[in-house]
Amino acid sequence: MKRFAAAVVAGLLTLTACGGGTGAQSGPKTLRMTVWTANEAHLKLLNGIAAEYKASHPDIGEIRFDSVPADTYTTTLTTQIAGGNAPDLAWILEKSAPAFVASGALLPIKNKIENVGELAPSATKLWERDGELYAFPFSTSPFGLFVNTDLLKQAGQQVPAGGWTWDQAIAAAAATASSTGKGGLVLPDFKYLNWDVLSTIWRGWGASAWSDDGRTCGFASPEMNDAMSFLHKAIFTQKAIPGPGTTIDFFAGNAAMGISQISRAGSLKDAKFGWTLLPLPSGPKGDYAVIGQAGVGVLKRSPNAEAAADFLGFFTNAANSAKLAQFFPSVRTSLLNAATLAKSNPLIKPDQLQSVVIDGIAKGVVKPTHPKQEELDQTVRSALDPLWQPGADVHSVLDGVCAKIRPILEAP
Amino acid sequence: MTTTTEAAAPPVAARTTRPSFWTMRRRDNLTGYLFISPALIGSLLFVLIPLGLVVWYSLNEWNVLAGTFEFIGVENYERLVSDEKLGEVLVATGWFAAGLVVLNLGLALLLAVLLNQKLRGTTFFRTLFFSPVLVSLVAWTLVWQLMLQPEGSLNSLLGFFGIDGPNWLRNGGSAMVSVIVVQVIKNVGLNMVLFLAALQGVPSSLYEAATLDGAGAWTRFRRITLPLISPTILLTSIITIVGSLQVFAQIAVLTQGGPGTSTTVLIYYLYQQAFQFHHFGYGATISVLLFVIVALLTLLQWRMRRKWVLYES
Numbered sequence: 220m221k222r223f224a225a226a227v228v229a230g231l232l233t234l235t236a237c238g239g240g241t242g243a244q245s246g247p248k249t250l251r252m253t254v255w256t257a258n259e260a261h262l263k264l265l266n267g268i269a270a271e272y273k274a275s276h277p278d279i280g281e282i283r284f285d286s287v288p289a290d291t292y293t294t295t296l297t298t299q300i301a302g303g304n305a306p307d308l309a310w311i312l313e314k315s316a317p318a319f320v321a322s323g324a325l326l327p328i329k330n331k332i333e334n335v336g337e338l339a340p341s342a343t344k345l346w347e348r349d350g351e352l353y354a355f356p357f358s359t360s361p362f363g364l365f366v367n368t369d370l371l372k373q374a375g376q377q378v379p380a381g382g383w384t385w386d387q388a389i390a391a392a393a394a395t396a397s398s399t400g401k402g403g404l405v406l407p408d409f410k411y412l413n414w415d416v417l418s419t420i421w422r423g424w425g426a427s428a429w430s431d432d433g434r435t436c437g438f439a440s441p442e443m444n445d446a447m448s449f450l451h452k453a454i455f456t457q458k459a460i461p462g463p464g465t466t467i468d469f470f471a472g473n474a475a476m477g478i479s480q481i482s483r484a485g486s487l488k489d490a491k492f493g494w495t496l497l498p499l500p501s502g503p504k505g506d507y508a509v510i511g512q513a514g515v516g517v518l519k520r521s522p523n524a525e526a527a528a529d530f531l532g533f534f535t536n537a538a539n540s541a542k543l544a545q546f547f548p549s550v551r552t553s554l555l556n557a558a559t560l561a562k563s564n565p566l567i568k569p570d571q572l573q574s575v576v577i578d579g580i581a582k583g584v585v586k587p588t589h590p591k592q593e594e595l596d597q598t599v600r601s602a603l604d605p606l607w608q609p610g611a612d613v614h615s616v617l618d619g620v621c622a623k624i625r626p627i628l629e630a631p
Numbered sequence: 632m633t634t635t636t637e638a639a640a641p642p643v644a645a646r647t648t649r650p651s652f653w654t655m656r657r658r659d660n661l662t663g664y665l666f667i668s669p670a671l672i673g674s675l676l677f678v679l680i681p682l683g684l685v686v687w688y689s690l691n692e693w694n695v696l697a698g699t700f701e702f703i704g705v706e707n708y709e710r711l712v713s714d715e716k717l718g719e720v721l722v723a724t725g726w727f728a729a730g731l732v733v734l735n736l737g738l739a740l741l742l743a744v745l746l747n748q749k750l751r752g753t754t755f756f757r758t759l760f761f762s763p764v765l766v767s768l769v770a771w772t773l774v775w776q777l778m779l780q781p782e783g784s785l786n787s788l789l790g791f792f793g794i795d796g797p798n799w800l801r802n803g804g805s806a807m808v809s810v811i812v813v814q815v816i817k818n819v820g821l822n823m824v825l826f827l828a829a830l831q832g833v834p835s836s837l838y839e840a841a842t843l844d845g846a847g848a849w850t851r852f853r854r855i856t857l858p859l860i861s862p863t864i865l866l867t868s869i870i871t872i873v874g875s876l877q878v879f880a881q882i883a884v885l886t887q888g889g890p891g892t893s894t895t896v897l898i899y900y901l902y903q904q905a906f907q908f909h910h911f912g913y914g915a916t917i918s919v920l921l922f923v924i925v926a927l928l929t930l931l932q933w934r935m936r937r938k939w940v941l942y943e944s
Binding site: 293597 | 695696698780781782800801887891908
């Protein structure tokens with residue numbers, strides 16, 4: 220009986236040990252890239268690039284794109300890694316970037332990237348460590364203010380060509396909401412959960428979630444207090460922003476304004492209403508821009524890591540970056556001009572591309588990120604919850620946020 | 632079959648040569664082991680080994696991203712003891728379990744008693760109350776999530792009666808109540824059916840005798856029904872308590888543990904630590920704690936059964 224038990228245990232150990240190593244076969248290799256898009260047009264483009272690569276690389280048998288829902292993307296990815304079933308390449312959400320880059324899970328790829336010198340430095344910062352690049356930011360999408368011009372006209376509101384200040388934007392949103400019965404200003408990804416989206420507002424006040432070195436809490440700062448008081452008033456007093464639990468879709472024409480990444484402009488292709496794109500309203504601290512990013516990296520533990528890195532080089536070269544740019548704004552400065560962008564973004568006018576996209580990428584700050592992002596995310600979310608009540612005391616809620624996250628920020 | 636082999640061996644040879652390895656006892660043992668081996672291998676592979684691995688993981692710091700796995704002894708357990716959030720999580724877990732068990736068992740028993748009457752339409756109502764059990768859990772929860780929105784159908788219904796309903800899933804108290812009620816309606820049918828089966832096993836002669844002796848409805852229920860269905864009450868309460876400690880999908884869909892930490896129950900906290908914050912070792916430690924709690928509660932109920940369960944001689 221003892222021997223039998225030993226055999227079972229040995230068998231199991233072999234099974235688990237083998238889990239990660241099955242990809243190291245000879246013959247044509249299969250590469251797998253996890254992505255969070257399931258959009259047909261996106262996948263068609265990705266498969267097209269992969270087919271072109273396979274034609275010139277007989278050692279690659281198949282390149283597969285695995286769509287994983289964005290909500291649970293990082294969880295699924297880390298579970299696959301833990302289970303010894305890591306993909307060869309993976310898209311990486313901006314908020315997980317510091318954790319992935321710092322962990323050493325990714326292969327350095329700088330030498331694989333074509334003409335690496337032309338990448339916009341503000342956009343590669345998040346993906347670098349010690350001068351090495353660990354993932355290629357294939358999508359760098361600034362946030363802009365989409366405006367439903369029909370609704371505003373209906374409410375008798377003017378849309379300034381050069382953009383609003385925050386006070387003007389909220390006043391216009393409130394007026395439009397009350398006179399049309401539709402929503403005012405919506406933040407589609409916020410849902411009163413994803414608070415990092417609020418950086419598109421508080422940057423206008425010069426506030427930040429934490430200091431650049433990630434050690435000091437920024438929520439209790441006077442700037443943050445002013446920005447959040449403004450936001451709280453806009454939600455609960457002026458009713459310019461829909462309250463918690465209410466879902467209003469800007470892209471279906473149900474709201475006056477929406478703050479979203481310009482990569483979402485595609486959703487407006489069949490829009491039945493007039494719209495325009497403006498830079499984010501300016502705050503007390505002037506103009507600013509916030510960008511959302513996504514990177515693609517090679518998992519170091521993949522048995523085909525070298526081959527995967529070669530493919531990554533091809534995937535992100537200038538020609539393919541230009542193709543990808545129709546959905547995902549590129550960080551290659553050669554592609555960052557209104558003429559090139561206009562070809563792939565027919566819905567957006569050249570001057571809008573200049574003011575929102577090109578200027579946005581040049582001066583933009585990424586949303587708050589931190590090596591302990593997931594934990595901070597959760598902790599800030601719970602601590603901010605009391606703010607989303609009509610009578611909330613903004614100051615004490617924000618102090619509470621700092622009290623909760625300080626131990627995480629200060630831990631080694 | 633063993634006797635034939637034994638008899639076939641020449642008695643003299645048996646005395647002089649080494650006795651055969653396959654004695655009758657060993658053969659019987661082998662047969663026995665072969666019979667239980669499917670179940671044994673199953674529970675070894677899918678119960679005991681994973682359980683052992685969880686305990687082993689809890690003694691290690693496992694960073695999935697960096698690929699490091701380092702033995703740290705009881706450090707995770709020390710962290711568990713000093714974890715400030717754990718207190719809030721245990722309180723939420725306790726409220727959830729208590730609310731669910733009381734409401735679920737109470738309602739299930741009430742429904743079972745009502746539907747045990749010989750009246751027209753009981754089959755319809757039995758089917759009605761049981762049908763949520765068959766619905767996919769996530770689909771059920773998603774529909775409720777829509778109904779519980781501030782402008783959802785529940786508040787519209789309340790508005791019809793002039794009541795201004797709260798934002799159910801975003802207020803501390805109402806979020807917990809919502810999660811409990813959604814779960815109770817989903818599963819009460821199962822306990823109801825178990826109670827119904829038990830009720831139908833109660834001999835009607837006892838009720839007749841009691842009625843003749845002048846016992847009222849409440850006394851009959853209290854003195855006959857309850858004691859006779861007590862084994863089922865024990866069974867359903869164990870299943871419900873264990874189930875209430877393992878609720879995950881509803882929380883993940885409805886509240887994500889919020890607002891604040893008001894609906895962060897132990898298993899959701901475990902998920903956050905392991906799969907969202909990548910502390911797999913600490914997550915394993917929390918699951919050891921969960922295992923101990925479930926085991927203790929079950930043991931406690933098992934012990935207490937002697938006091939109130941009426942089925943063993």
